[in-house]
Amino acid sequence: MNILSLFVLVPLLMLLGLWIARNVNQVRGVMVAGSSILLVLAAYLTVSYIGLRNGGATDEMLFTDSITWYAPLNIAYSVGVDGISVVMLLLSSIIVFTGTFASWKLKPMTKEYFLWFTLLSTGVFGFFISTDLFTMFMFYEVALIPMYLLIGVWGSGKKEYAAMKLTLMLMGGSAFLLIGILGIYYGSGAETMNILEIVNKHIPTEYQRLFFPLVFLGFGVLGALFPFHTWSPDGHASAPTAVSMLHAGVLMKLGGYGCFRVAMYLMPTGAAIWGDFFLVLTTISVVYGAFSAVVQTDLKYINAYSSVSHCGLVLFALLMMTRVSATGAILQMLSHGLMTALFFALIGMIYGRTHTRDIRQLSGLMKIMPFLAVGYVIAGLANLGLPGLSGFIAEMTVFVGSFQNPDLFHRVCTIVATMSIVITAVYILRVVGKILYGTCKNPEHLKLTDATWDERLAVICLIVAVAGLGLAPYWVSHVISGSVEPIISQLIH
Amino acid sequence: MQAEISLAIILIVVLVADLVLKEPNHRALQTLSCGLLIVQMVLNIVPTSGEAFGGMYHSTPMASVVKTILTMGTLLVFMQADTWLSRKDTRFKAGEFYLLTLSTLLGMYYMVSAGNFLLFYVGLELASIPMACLVAFDKFRHHSAEAGAKFILNAMFSSGLMLYGLSLIYGTCGTMYFDDIVTIISGTPLQIMAMVFFFAGLGFKISLVPFHMWTPDTYQGAPTAVSAYLSVISKGAAAFALMSILLKVFAPMVASWEVMLGIVIVITITIANIFALLQKDLKRFMAYSSISQAGYIMLAVMGASAQGMASLVYYVVVYIVANLAVFGVINTIEQNNDGTVDRDSYNGLYKTNPKLTFVMTLALFSLAGIPPFAGFFSKFFVFASAFHGGHWLVVFLALVNTIISLFYYLLIVKAMYITPNDNPLPTFKSSALTRASLFICLLGVILLGICSSVYQVLTNTALL
Numbered sequence: 001m002n003i004l005s006l007f008v009l010v011p012l013l014m015l016l017g018l019w020i021a022r023n024v025n026q027v028r029g030v031m032v033a034g035s036s037i038l039l040v041l042a043a044y045l046t047v048s049y050i051g052l053r054n055g056g057a058t059d060e061m062l063f064t065d066s067i068t069w070y071a072p073l074n075i076a077y078s079v080g081v082d083g084i085s086v087v088m089l090l091l092s093s094i095i096v097f098t099g100t101f102a103s104w105k106l107k108p109m110t111k112e113y114f115l116w117f118t119l120l121s122t123g124v125f126g127f128f129i130s131t132d133l134f135t136m137f138m139f140y141e142v143a144l145i146p147m148y149l150l151i152g153v154w155g156s157g158k159k160e161y162a163a164m165k166l167t168l169m170l171m172g173g174s175a176f177l178l179i180g181i182l183g184i185y186y187g188s189g190a191e192t193m194n195i196l197e198i199v200n201k202h203i204p205t206e207y208q209r210l211f212f213p214l215v216f217l218g219f220g221v222l223g224a225l226f227p228f229h230t231w232s233p234d235g236h237a238s239a240p241t242a243v244s245m246l247h248a249g250v251l252m253k254l255g256g257y258g259c260f261r262v263a264m265y266l267m268p269t270g271a272a273i274w275g276d277f278f279l280v281l282t283t284i285s286v287v288y289g290a291f292s293a294v295v296q297t298d299l300k301y302i303n304a305y306s307s308v309s310h311c312g313l314v315l316f317a318l319l320m321m322t323r324v325s326a327t328g329a330i331l332q333m334l335s336h337g338l339m340t341a342l343f344f345a346l347i348g349m350i351y352g353r354t355h356t357r358d359i360r361q362l363s364g365l366m367k368i369m370p371f372l373a374v375g376y377v378i379a380g381l382a383n384l385g386l387p388g389l390s391g392f393i394a395e396m397t398v399f400v401g402s403f404q405n406p407d408l409f410h411r412v413c414t415i416v417a418t419m420s421i422v423i424t425a426v427y428i429l430r431v432v433g434k435i436l437y438g439t440c441k442n443p444e445h446l447k448l449t450d451a452t453w454d455e456r457l458a459v460i461c462l463i464v465a466v467a468g469l470g471l472a473p474y475w476v477s478h479v480i481s482g483s484v485e486p487i488i489s490q491l492i493h
Numbered sequence: 494m495q496a497e498i499s500l501a502i503i504l505i506v507v508l509v510a511d512l513v514l515k516e517p518n519h520r521a522l523q524t525l526s527c528g529l530l531i532v533q534m535v536l537n538i539v540p541t542s543g544e545a546f547g548g549m550y551h552s553t554p555m556a557s558v559v560k561t562i563l564t565m566g567t568l569l570v571f572m573q574a575d576t577w578l579s580r581k582d583t584r585f586k587a588g589e590f591y592l593l594t595l596s597t598l599l600g601m602y603y604m605v606s607a608g609n610f611l612l613f614y615v616g617l618e619l620a621s622i623p624m625a626c627l628v629a630f631d632k633f634r635h636h637s638a639e640a641g642a643k644f645i646l647n648a649m650f651s652s653g654l655m656l657y658g659l660s661l662i663y664g665t666c667g668t669m670y671f672d673d674i675v676t677i678i679s680g681t682p683l684q685i686m687a688m689v690f691f692f693a694g695l696g697f698k699i700s701l702v703p704f705h706m707w708t709p710d711t712y713q714g715a716p717t718a719v720s721a722y723l724s725v726i727s728k729g730a731a732a733f734a735l736m737s738i739l740l741k742v743f744a745p746m747v748a749s750w751e752v753m754l755g756i757v758i759v760i761t762i763t764i765a766n767i768f769a770l771l772q773k774d775l776k777r778f779m780a781y782s783s784i785s786q787a788g789y790i791m792l793a794v795m796g797a798s799a800q801g802m803a804s805l806v807y808y809v810v811v812y813i814v815a816n817l818a819v820f821g822v823i824n825t826i827e828q829n830n831d832g833t834v835d836r837d838s839y840n841g842l843y844k845t846n847p848k849l850t851f852v853m854t855l856a857l858f859s860l861a862g863i864p865p866f867a868g869f870f871s872k873f874f875v876f877a878s879a880f881h882g883g884h885w886l887v888v889f890l891a892l893v894n895t896i897i898s899l900f901y902y903l904l905i906v907k908a909m910y911i912t913p914n915d916n917p918l919p920t921f922k923s924s925a926l927t928r929a930s931l932f933i934c935l936l937g938v939i940l941l942g943i944c945s946s947v948y949q950v951l952t953n954t955a956l957l
Binding site for chain 2: 069070071072073075134138139141142145148149152153159160164167168171172175176178179182183185186190
């Protein structure tokens with residue numbers, strides 16, 4: 001059996017295990033076992049992928065496999081990975097693993113919670129391994145719908161409103177996507193749904209002109225493209241901790257990945273026609289998200305707007321269409337996924353103790369919960385791009401790559417977007433200073449305790465990943481840049 | 494002819510049994526009719542084709558498959574009618590329920606395999622008139638009687654329209670045989686008018702907007718099992734008949750009916766969705782939902798291809814299991830809780846009846862077209878076949894409408910899982926047959942999409 005199919009099979013077995021689990025301990029057992037297996041699988045896949053590449057494998061995708069599913073429409077269950085999907089799978093498995101521990105004590109209905117959580121993970125893993133448009137789209141939707149119940153049932157605050165808004169906006173995006181996929185399929189001659197085969201066919205220019213924006217918008221909604229980002233702050237703020245982690249950490253990456261792999265790869269002419277238009281939108285996302293984060297007072301809102309800004313940077317870098325900027329975009333996806341998951345985990349832990357996320361009511365937490373506070377500082381520094389942590393590597397690559405595009409319009413956009421680095425520093429340092437340092441003004445907070453073992457495990461895993469990416473970026477960027485090449489060369493010609 | 498003959502025999506056996514068996518005989522009759530329907534399905538599982546009465550009756554393999562599907566749906570409805578027909582005020586007339594339902598089914602058999610407009614019309618009437626009795630089955634309940642009256646008046650009106658259309662066809666073509674008409678018909682203004690009248694007549698049956706006015710009142714007033722039967726079986730048969738006649742008889746006029754159909758589809762889906770948003774009564778809500786689903790079913794016709802035909806039948810199968818699951822849950826809750834069908838009374842249902850809630854949720858997800866449930870696949874296939882026909886704007890508008898439909902389906906999910914309620918409906922146990930039927934529906938909702946063989950078989954049959 002193909003190793004990639006295990007990424008779908010293991011979550012399915014986890015679902016089955018959760019289904020028959022009788023008590024909370026069994027549920028936790030299934031989750032820990034399953035997510036550990038996934039983590040090991042992802043690590044093994046990464047190692048063997050690098051091994052194969054070093055051994056001289058030149059195929060665009062490795063570990064490919066295809067089983068015909070719906071023959072009349074040429075739909076197949078086709079899988080395959082390149083460097084981009086490998087690192088995305090690694091990211092997802094890390095987030096799922098740490099997310100399990102971050103929701104260790106979640107109540108009520110623990111079993112149901114993890115059922116939906118695992119279904120969501122199934123969708124995410126399936127999406128990254130698929131090379132068939134239909135299968136990919138199916139997994140994409142599988143990843144979206146559990147969000148409704150996860151936020152609606154286990155969320156906090158305006159959860160019903162946020163859950164409905166998020167689901168409808170994302171499903172609206174997928175409606176655009178579906179018609180785009182049909183356009184690609186019939187435009188390319190209705191012979192195959194496999195991305196790797198469609199790319200060799202010519203899609204007429206009028207099809208590309210019409211369907212590129214639909215596909216790009218469809219995925220862009222999930223990538224928090226301005227002005228369709230409004231689901232993100234509400235959704236993230238209301239979601240339970242692990243769901244915020246998974247959603248900001250992985251799910252939003254589906255958007256960027258899809259824009260690159262489907263929209264830009266298959267419709268390069270469309271990308272050339274519409275590139276400038278979307279570039280303006282993403283530049284607005286980057287700057288507007290950062291400015292919005294400055295004025296928020298809720299910790300989760302700050303981080304959600306920061307995600308809008310950083311995910312905007314992913315799409316921004318992709319649209320710059322140089323090899324370095326595209327590599328930077330993937331690095332940014334990875335880096336943002338890790339550090340934002342760390343952020344949301346810490347915010348959830350702090351909220352679980354203080355029962356408030358309002359920065360005006362928090363202060364001096366460094367003395368009370370030093371472990372969480374230090375973690376928060378590290379996440380913040382990664383976010384504002386301190387060298388040695390992942391954020392620096394990603395943003396550096398993005399901006400250097402963007403500046404390589406010699407066109408004046410692209411240069412101006414790059415300069416505008418670079419401003420966001422400064423604004424990021426403002427909102428990160430403001431929060432860190434306000435809630436962690438100083439003296440604690442709320443006597444109730446003095447009684448609070450520091451992180452428990454399960455929380456420490458989650459936080460340490462993520463910090464190791466963030467620092468690891470920051471200290472040894474070469475192997476990752478090497479894996480990515482090799483796979484970015486065919487897509488970029490498609491775009492340039 | 495074999496399917497029709499065996500169904501007619503079943504009809505007579507049930508009639509005789511009803512006369513012979515001593516009251517209360519509702520249990521025995523139910524076992525008998527369910528068993529006979531299973532036999533009927535097994536006997537006709539292999540698609541056949543045939544002609545009779547000099548081409549009046551002309552059955553294709555696809556029509557044969559559709560008949561099996563309709564029989565399966567009827568069987569599920571019979572199983573769900575269990576609790577309702579055990580009530581004191583209905584058990585003495587249980588026999589009539591089975592008889593009338595089976596005769597409408599026989600009418601639909603003729604409808605889908607007619608080769609002549611006369612036989613088609615006879616089949617249609619056989620499918621409509623007993624239906625009015627079924628709708629008014631709880632005749633001492635005011636709503637049910639009112640619904641029956643509304644149904645029969647509308648059915649007669651639509652039959653009249655259709656007959657007028659048919660007379661125009663006869664007038665311009667000089668024949669009622671499908672095979673002859675297609676060689677003569679050319680799309681003169683009079684023939685276009687005939688086609689429009691014919692379409693309007695069937696539009697009533699499928700409840701396409703603007704011919705949908707009877708649907709909400711009838712669904713709300715009729716006994717829930719009958720509403721379920723109306724919403725899936727009657728609609729599925731009419732949709733298939735409409736598609737095969739449009740493709741077979743009106744094929745030379747494809748340019749005229751495609752435009753009309755496209756407009757009707759968009760209006761149907763949009764209007765039904767907007768009205769469904771406002772409904773609190775679940776049966777009324779399901780009426781609007783089924784109008785909107787009818788629009789999606791018709792999308793398959795836009796493709797005007799064999800693949801479109803397969804997609805339509807596949808959509809109908811998936812729609813039958815998903816919709817019957819929803820109606821089954823509504824029915825069992827209604828029967829066990831003094832007739833409550835209000836959405837607000839479903840608040841917090843998950844706490845007391847998790848299994849029913851689970852079935853309902855998956856079925857609603859399937860209706861909304863969420864993967865990995867079957868509804869996603871069936872929607873994708875009808876979109877694909879309409880897109881293939883070049884109608885991407887219609888597809889786009891229909892897709893945008895799926896967002897609205899997702900919203901109102903989620904409202905029910907929200908009521909069951911999220912909305913807090915101190916006094917949710919008490920825990921109860923549905924009857925064994927209801928549970929069995931819900932289980933079958935659930936299996937269908939989950940497996941029909943993932944196992945591609947059903948669609949494959951349908952495509953192969955459509956190409957025959």
